[in-house]
Amino acid sequence: MRLVIARCQVNYVGRLTAHLPMANRLLLIKADGSVSIHSDDRAYKPLNWMSPPCWLIQDPGVWTVQNKAGEKLVITLEEVMHDSAHELGPEPGLVKDGVEAHLQELLAEHIVTLGDGYTLVRREFPTAIGPVDIMARDGKGGAVAVEIKRRGEIDGVEQLTRYLELLNRDPLLSPVKGVFAAQIIKPQARTLAEDRGIRCVTLDYDALRGIEPDEFRLF
Template sequence: MRIIVADCQAKYSGRLNASLPLARRVLLIKADNSVLIFSEIGSYKPLNWMAAPCSIKEIEPTDADDDVDTDIPEKILRVCADKSSDILEINLQHIYSDEAYELGADPGLVKDGVEDHLQRYLAEQIERIGEGAKLVRREYPTAIGPVDIMAVDANGEHVAIEIKRHGGIDGVEQLTRYCKLLNRDPLLTPVHGIFAAQTITPQARTLAEDRGFACMILDYDEMKGSEDGSLRLF
């Protein structure tokens, strides 16, 4: 991992055009050449980025284009996508730090304890989604990642369940991708979807119901065996 702190400006061109004016930012350059640009405040997401596969060319100021509208930069990074004409060009006006670190192999994401427990409890109590339902398996594998729970309902039809602590639109989009892929399999289709969470935003509920998914509110304490709590399937 290479980490650069610099005053920089950036321009993205290709399928879309975007630019970042001059400001102090952090650049992360991963081993696969992915480049991400972050600011001090704002969203956890990068301001701009180029995902792999891509290549990086470091251009010295004497090789820079003449249209740089500020002082001559210390360095220019030109990042080109391998499978499209997209280019991210970053002018590093002043570099404060440029360090590289070997991070080694990563064990991957470990799910939040509460979310993992919700998945386990619902798998053990699968009839909560409907009388006669049966568990197929947790972490049902697909080409785009595992579905939290795969089950079959009383009619023998498959049900894909996506579980979140706090259900937002991103979770609905994730369930949409899973169901779209699973419904291509003639041995599984029709595959229905259930979006299950401790809380679901109004926007996520509207989107889920528009796409034909059921929304389930999960009560963590009730599923652990507490007398207080409720679970509703809409």
């Protein structure tokens, strides 16, 4: 990534025209080819930008960023106060609070969330096509396979269906029921799950962590 702090003006020519008058700004030139112009008071949002694929042509005092559609950002530089390049390396991605692994851990610790009498058999229960998030026993001793998602969609239901088809071939486990658990379950996924005899459970992440709801109560 290249960081340039400069006194500059910017003209955009494309589907419309826009002009940024002369001022001190931060220019970001990223490895993906994108160029964005930032001020000191707009949080993360750039004043103007050009998304890749685009290319930067640097002439003395003038930078031109152009894309295949012929749109242009023309940056006129009056003074460059800082110019540095930094190799950031691979991006591991955003790790969100409440990812599936953490939900799995919390639900395993509080397995009775699924119902009275439920007991944990094992997390990451192995099968020939991958591990089931949680294997449990219900109050009657029956086997229950639990698939956990942050956002429950049709793909997750299909995944659990494949696990159930395989697990129910094992006479030591069969019959195995399914539970599809997520913080949010989309209506289409719920409909498909229930049509296949899979129970849907909406998980309250804060409740699993033992956090009281932040609201007024009478007592």
